[in-house]
Amino acid sequence: MQNKITKSLKTSVQDVNEAKGIVTIQITQFEKFDSDNDRMLKGAFTKTWKEGQQVHLVDHKMALDKFVGLPVRKDAESGIIESQLNLNKQIGKDLLADYQFSHLHGRSLQHSHGFMAVSGKYTTNEKGGKDFAEIKQFEYTTTLFGAVSETPLHGIKSEKEAYDLFELLCLKVSKGNYTDEYGKLLEAEIEKLKSMILEPLKHSTLNQEPEVSTQQISKRIVII
Numbered sequence: 001m002q003n004k005i006t007k008s009l010k011t012s013v014q015d016v017n018e019a020k021g022i023v024t025i026q027i028t029q030f031e032k033f034d035s036d037n038d039r040m041l042k043g044a045f046t047k048t049w050k051e052g053q054q055v056h057l058v059d060h061k062m063a064l065d066k067f068v069g070l071p072v073r074k075d076a077e078s079g080i081i082e083s084q085l086n087l088n089k090q091i092g093k094d095l096l097a098d099y100q101f102s103h104l105h106g107r108s109l110q111h112s113h114g115f116m117a118v119s120g121k122y123t124t125n126e127k128g129g130k131d132f133a134e135i136k137q138f139e140y141t142t143t144l145f146g147a148v149s150e151t152p153l154h155g156i157k158s159e160k161e162a163y164d165l166f167e168l169l170c171l172k173v174s175k176g177n178y179t180d181e182y183g184k185l186l187e188a189e190i191e192k193l194k195s196m197i198l199e200p201l202k203h204s205t206l207n208q209e210p211e212v213s214t215q216q217i218s219k220r221i222v223i224i
Helices: 046-050 090-106 160-174 181-204 212-223
Strands: 004-007 010-018 020-027 055-058 067-075 078-085 111-118 123-125 130-132 134-142
Touching: 046 067, 046 134, 055 212, 078 090, 078 181, 090 160, 134 212
Parallel strands: 055 134
Antiparallel strands: 004 111, 010 020, 020 078, 055 067, 067 078, 111 134, 123 130
8 A cells, every 4th residue: 555546536616716816625525435445534634734745736647737736725624625726827727717617607626636545544444445544645636627537538438428528618618718728628629529429420321320319419519
């Protein structure tokens, strides 16, 4: 258990202060099982948040272009961090815009954190996973596209999921306050999704028509 571990669990955006560039996020939920049947126990962050020097990253990448901010307040009881974003960087501006967009539309960006288990401070739980009583946390991270990863198309399992993502990205482009560079990235993802959804229609035959749901989705894409 000496390697760096990254964990994602249902998180929430508590507040977005546009003027100060501060986002208030709940980075984890205590006493909840994750996909590996591991649990973060209450109190696991107390020491590391008191002594540690965590940083705010994007996609867990420890690089200058993915370093977006620092914590200005940490509450180990609730798992909530107030994070100051660096608005002098393009990625910081776009991340704040994503937080604003998601908060306005009742969505929540995905967060996770990278840490190391402390020897003797974890046990095996009833589901076969680990219960972490204390960890050493290095960073907390946001996915820049919100619910979309850097390669979102790999995770899409149906045309409906592809369309939902398509609709969300279109809404971001039309309503979000992003830099030109990030806007171009969003538009590129939109075109990929558009091709993915419409491709089955191009290859349909007289004996194998596409599903009605697919036809309806393609019409909605044209409207958008």
